[in-house]
Amino acid sequence: MKRGVTILAVLVIIMLAGSVLTAGVWGGLPIQRQTSDPAGSYFAAPPGQAALFFIVVTALVAGALANGIIIGLILWFLNRESKIVASTPTRSQNEAVDSGALPEKAS
Secondary structure, three states, X not given: OHHHHHHXXXXXXXXXXXXXXXXXXXXXXXXXXXXXXHHHOOOOXXXXXXXXXXXXHHHHHHHHHHHHHHHHHHHHHHHHHHHHHHHOOOHHHHHHHHHXXXXXXXX
């Protein structure tokens, strides 16, 4: 258990250090701008590309949410049906009640 936690902690520290170094937050790694044109920059997007990005991200999130809702509804209906089936008596129980071996349930 301790070994797994240690490995996990080391991996988290490596990921955090990499993200800090990549973002240029710590140590002052210089980011040299080569152009002021947004079409030629990795960090800036022209208005059309930015709008398209938000449209695509919104569509993907909405699709994932819709899939989750659909799967949830399917599982809810299956669970409901399995409860109904579990509460109905089986053929052998019906035959036992009909023959008088078991008392009938009071409803």
